[in-house]
Amino acid sequence: MSLESFVQVVLDKGKAEAGEIIAQARAEAERMLSEVRAEGEKAIQDADQNARQAAERKRIQDLARAEIEARKNVLAAQKDALDEVYQRALARLGSLRENPAILEKLLKGNEAEWKAGGRVFSNARDSPFVKGLVGKAFAGNAECAGGLVIENADGTRRVDLRYESILREVWNDSVREVAEVLWPSKASKA
Numbered sequence: 001m002s003l004e005s006f007v008q009v010v011l012d013k014g015k016a017e018a019g020e021i022i023a024q025a026r027a028e029a030e031r032m033l034s035e036v037r038a039e040g041e042k043a044i045q046d047a048d049q050n051a052r053q054a055a056e057r058k059r060i061q062d063l064a065r066a067e068i069e070a071r072k073n074v075l076a077a078q079k080d081a082l083d084e085v086y087q088r089a090l091a092r093l094g095s096l097r098e099n100p101a102i103l104e105k106l107l108k109g110n111e112a113e114w115k116a117g118g119r120v121f122s123n124a125r126d127s128p129f130v131k132g133l134v135g136k137a138f139a140g141n142a143e144c145a146g147g148l149v150i151e152n153a154d155g156t157r158r159v160d161l162r163y164e165s166i167l168r169e170v171w172n173d174s175v176r177e178v179a180e181v182l183w184p185s186k187a188s189k190a
Helices: 003-094 099-109 111-115 127-137 163-182
Strands: 119-122 138-141 147-151 158-162
Touching (some): 099 147, 119 127, 127 138, 158 163
Parallel strands (some): 119 138
Antiparallel strands (some): 147 158
């Protein structure tokens, strides 16, 4: 075997081995690339899923916030409406046609307080009428929509019969019923 043929055999063998190494390297590179692609795809899917979950959580939180805000607005509007009803009721109480008869009943029901040296107060509009009923027991005007304030002789006890006070007691006892009539709850509709 000549040197040239030996060199040729070594070159052919080297080329074959190099081709095999290159093929293995390409296969390994392709395998690694495939793994990286799979990991990248999984990372993209995980990121997408996390983003969707975060978006859903934010949507739910935003909905909850909006619902709470809407409830606050509804409650504020209902409170304003109830306050308006209260003020209108108080204004009407002071101008009832039956006002003199009511004042007479209040005085009669509390005679023991004012007849034995007590004092009676009323608003300025009703003072001539009240003064005519109680005489010297009339002590002056009270700032109110109507009704009376009666004080016992030694001033230790006051009976507050102002329309504001009476309405406030009645209102506090029945405001829930009034609200239920105005805005029936879902429970009462069922």
